[in-house]
Amino acid sequence: MSRHHDVVVLGGGNAGISLAARLRRVGCRDVLVVAPSATHLYRPMLNYVGGGQARLDELTLTTHAVMPSGVQWLRDRAVAVHPDLHEVETAKGERVGYTDLVVATGLEEDLGAVEGLETALASGWASTPHLEERAERTWEALRSLRRGRVVLSIPPEPAPCGGTALKPLFLAADHWRREGVLGDVEIHLVTPFASVLDLPFVDGTLTTRLERLGVQVHHDARVASLDGATREVVVASGGGTTTITDVDHAVVVPHYRGPSWLAGLAGGEHGLVDVDPETMAHRSAPDVWSLGDVADLRTRPSGGALRRQVDVLADNIARRRLGEPLRRYDGYTIIPITTDRRRLLLAEMDRDGTPQPTVRRPDLTVPRTWLWVFDRYLEPRVYRYALLRGRV
Numbered sequence: 001m002s003r004h005h006d007v008v009v010l011g012g013g014n015a016g017i018s019l020a021a022r023l024r025r026v027g028c029r030d031v032l033v034v035a036p037s038a039t040h041l042y043r044p045m046l047n048y049v050g051g052g053q054a055r056l057d058e059l060t061l062t063t064h065a066v067m068p069s070g071v072q073w074l075r076d077r078a079v080a081v082h083p084d085l086h087e088v089e090t091a092k093g094e095r096v097g098y099t100d101l102v103v104a105t106g107l108e109e110d111l112g113a114v115e116g117l118e119t120a121l122a123s124g125w126a127s128t129p130h131l132e133e134r135a136e137r138t139w140e141a142l143r144s145l146r147r148g149r150v151v152l153s154i155p156p157e158p159a160p161c162g163g164t165a166l167k168p169l170f171l172a173a174d175h176w177r178r179e180g181v182l183g184d185v186e187i188h189l190v191t192p193f194a195s196v197l198d199l200p201f202v203d204g205t206l207t208t209r210l211e212r213l214g215v216q217v218h219h220d221a222r223v224a225s226l227d228g229a230t231r232e233v234v235v236a237s238g239g240g241t242t243t244i245t246d247v248d249h250a251v252v253v254p255h256y257r258g259p260s261w262l263a264g265l266a267g268g269e270h271g272l273v274d275v276d277p278e279t280m281a282h283r284s285a286p287d288v289w290s291l292g293d294v295a296d297l298r299t300r301p302s303g304g305a306l307r308r309q310v311d312v313l314a315d316n317i318a319r320r321r322l323g324e325p326l327r328r329y330d331g332y333t334i335i336p337i338t339t340d341r342r343r344l345l346l347a348e349m350d351r352d353g354t355p356q357p358t359v360r361r362p363d364l365t366v367p368r369t370w371l372w373v374f375d376r377y378l379e380p381r382v383y384r385y386a387l388l389r390g391r392v
Contacts, residue, residue: 004097006030007317008088010078011104012040012063014387015292015306019102021068021390022314033067034088034096036077040066041132042380044303044336047164050129050138050251051171053341053376060132066388078105079261083285100317103273103290105259107158107301113255115225125228126250129168130160141249142172147184148248151233153223155253156192158270160293161302163197163335163347165253166206173213174340187215188244190223190235197335201355202347202365209339218242223252258294265290272296277351278328280313281320289313297331299351303383304334311392332356336375344372 007028009016012035020031040061048054067073074096080089081101088096109131111118120126127138142150152169155162169189176182189210195203196210196217210217224236233244233252258271265285267274273290274283277298282288291309293301312329319326331351338344346364350356357364364371386392 002094002096005032005072006098007032007100007102008096008098009033009102009104010081010088011035011106011292011294012037012067012073013104013106013292014043014303014383015104015106015309016102017066017068018306018310018387018390018392019104019291019314020071021388022310022392023317023390024068024070025390026314026318028317029070031068031070032072032074032096034074034076034078034090035063036075036091038063038075042383043160044164044383045380046129046132046135047167048171048376049135050127050142050168051338051341052139052143052175053171056132056136059380061384066384068388068390081262081265081285081288083265083282083288086287098287100287100289102313102317103262103265103288103294104292105262105294107160107256107293108259109254110257111254114223114252116227117223117252117254120226120228120250120252123228125231126226126252128251128253130155130165130253138168138251142168142251143175145176145185145248146179146181149186149188149244149246150249150251151188151190151223151244151247152251153190153253154192154197155255156222158272158293158301159253159256161300161335162253163300163337166196167338168251169215170209170213170338171341173215177213178341182213187213188218188233189215190218190221192220192222194220197347199335199347199349199353201349202337202345205339205345205365205367206337223250226250226252256293262294268296277331279316279326280309280329281316281326289317297329297351299331299333300335302333302335304336304348305332307387307392308332310387310390330356336371338372339367342369342372343367344375346371
């Protein structure tokens with residue numbers, strides 16, 4: 001073992017940086033973040049890039065700039081965790097010891113789960129705003145479409161705030177309406193849910209909006225394969241498969257799973273870290289915790305959910321050391337969805353899908369212009385100057 005730290009955090013994204021900052025604020029003096037990338041991405045803005053309302057450079061920061069004061073950064077990639085030794089192994093061969101370990105790596109794209117997706121993305125016939133290198137291409141393709149057929153998808157869980165994949169659809173449809181060509185564009189939406197998102201308190205609003213736009217919705221379905229040469233998208237559901245032909249462009253969000261090297265800490269088919277969803281403590285590995293997209297918290301991942309997760313987890317690390325009862329995370333999460341280019345609604349819920357609004361009045365599930373302004377322009381500043389600094 002070449003070095004030892006009190007708390008080691010794996011991951012330099014929203015979850016890892018926010019937690020490291022919070023730990024410093026509550027008195028932890030020795031925090032190390034292990035993260036390989038020199039850039040930090042504000043991922044919730046990617047769908048705005050895909051919908052033509054943001055540029056990629058607006059959501060890209062340097063990891064150095066967001067690293068909390070007093071937190072050490074090891075620019076390396078973790079490749080294994082050895083909980084019996086309380087060690088992390090890195091790609092460069094370092095062995096990092098820890099008193100407590102927090103896994104906050106996020107998920108990895110599983111492009112192979114959709115046949116032909118990688119080839120379709122490379123050819124430009126398909127795109128997705130969920131991959132930063134494809135986000136701007138998404139808007140270029142949608143903006144240039146004046147007639148024809150387009151397919152968009154909501155990914156199956158687990159996915160990084162999968163419901164926000166509706167943003168490019170509504171943003172593009174409103175653009176086509178303003179351009180006077182909406183009637184010439186046939187829109188297909190593929191959703192893994194029985195309704196739009198399986199959230200009754202917002203599904204009515206979303207369904208009405210989709211019907212007004214003439215969107216054909218494929219429920220309980222997923223994109224099974226794409227073929228750019230024949231311009232076909234095969235949609236699989238419980239009733240079999242449907243082939244959508246003559247597709248001019250496909251916006252398909254890839255499937256996701258936990259990093260394969262975390263298999264020893266994971267459970268289930270998606271490779272999520274096997275934690276108690278309420279305390280975020282690992283079920284069998286001592287002094288290992290997890291939060292964010294990679295943790296099996298039995299709720300839909302989102303950036304907004306991290307505010308409560310960070311607060312609870314930072315407190316629980318201290319509570320366990322003091323022998324105090326651990327706090328409980330109720331699975332609160334949030335999905336912001338634009339319904340046109342100037343209005344947005346918020347779906348806030350717990351892990352059971354029960355509404356958990358932060359305020360009772362006004363009703364935030366009603367699309368409002370000021371909610372769009374907050375999500376698009378103010379929330380990135382809250383993220384940069386509050387959440388990433390441990391102010392949750």
